[in-house]
Amino acid sequence: MIEEEKTVLIDTVWKPHSAEFVDKLAREIDLKSIDFIVANHGESDHSGALPALMEKIPTAPIYCTANGVKSLSGQYRHPEWNFRVVKTGDSVDVGNGKKLVFVEMKMLHWPDSMASYMTGDNILFSNDAFGQHYAIEELFNDKADQCLLWAEAIKYYANILNPFSPLVKKKVEEVQSLGLPIDIIAPSHGAIWRDNPLQIVEKYYEWAQGYQEDQVTIVYDTMWDGTKQLAHKIGAEIRRLSPDTKVKIFNISKTNKNDIMTEVFKSRAIAVGSPTVSRNILSSVGGWLEFLKELKFKKKKAAVFGCYGWSGESPQVLRQKLTDAGFEVVEPEIKCNWIPDEDVTGKTADAAKALLQVPSLS
Secondary structure: OEEOOOEEEEOOOOHHHHHHHHHHHHHHOOHHHEEEEEOOOOOHHHHOOHHHHHHHOOOOOEEEOHHHHHHHHHHHOOOOOOEEEOOOOOEEEEEOOEEEEEEEOOOOOOOOOEEEEEOOOOEEEEEOOOOOOOOOOOOEHHHOOHHHHHHHHHHHHHHHHHHHHHHHHHHHHHHHHHOOOOOEEEEOOOOEEOOOOHHHHHHHHHHOOOOOOOEEEEEEOOOOOHHHHHHHHHHHHHHHHOOOOEEEEEEHHHOOHHHHHHHHHHOOEEEEEOOOEOOEOOHHHHHHHHHHHHOOOOOOEEEEEEEEOOOOOHHHHHHHHHHHOOOEEEEEEEEEEOOOOHHHHHHHHHHHHHHHOOOOOO
16 A cells, blocks of 8 residues: 555455455545555456455546456456556656556566556565565565575466566566666565565576576376386486485475475476376376476476386376477486386486586577
8 A cells, every 4th residue: 555645555465355355454544545556467366355445446546557457357347447557657646756657567477467666765566576475474575584585485486487587587677777776675475675675686587597506306206116216216326426416306296386396497407207107107297297388497407217017108208298398308218117126227327417417508
């Protein structure tokens, strides 16, 4: 909420909290005193309480992008709402010599997304950019546990914004070129950045350019532990060949997919394993690979592995899916009949060596 000569509400909350939101807002201000609403983003966790609020103030102007009108009208079926379409560079006076300047943030992460910058106080209401799925009672980044804050920030980027990294890079450069003083970045999710707020902007710029650490992540699911054993053998070979490289191993069925994707984001290479099931891979691995493809990782290598009893197609299936997801799949495949034995050691060593090479820049 902005309270200057004009009273401005920026976004609302998720629909299940509509009544609570409107009631609490009404305790703080006379709802009829709201001069206009800014809808930076139409997704329901931002706009869900808008219908309940508009029942109270049906003629209040709603400032949003052209795609924002489509999003809000499509979800809530109120084309009669008083929409005011804005684009980058448009502004509205809030009084006391201050303005809200609008910046379109298309595909960061929806087509309707925008940010709003308040002059005078130098606050960037950044919408989904620079956020975290993380709540702290004290609100501000300097009050947060720093390890948890940054872990949640990179997790948020990896799982939501990574597919749009080229756009993130351009948008950061565009905002920097404007030379706007920014004293506070207030995202729609997570901590408000008031202590050195540009640190998160700098991190986004770094993360947007094929980010990786010296890490290999191994991901698998297994039926009777054969593929699990292969995963740990590959990990052991990587540690033997490169002791300083971090190795992280996850069972897809037992670990949150967003946590795994965060580790993939940080990795220079991955290895993915599944046993062969009906000439295919486990459905848990197949579903995870579809999510992996959505996130559009770049400049990363991958290896494939799996045990089988009868036919052994899983490595070929994994290779094709990882190639489709944009990974450079190394040639050595690890395929083992039934349970791994000592004969597989050479194969795991070859795969580890291939993964540890410098990734292709093509």
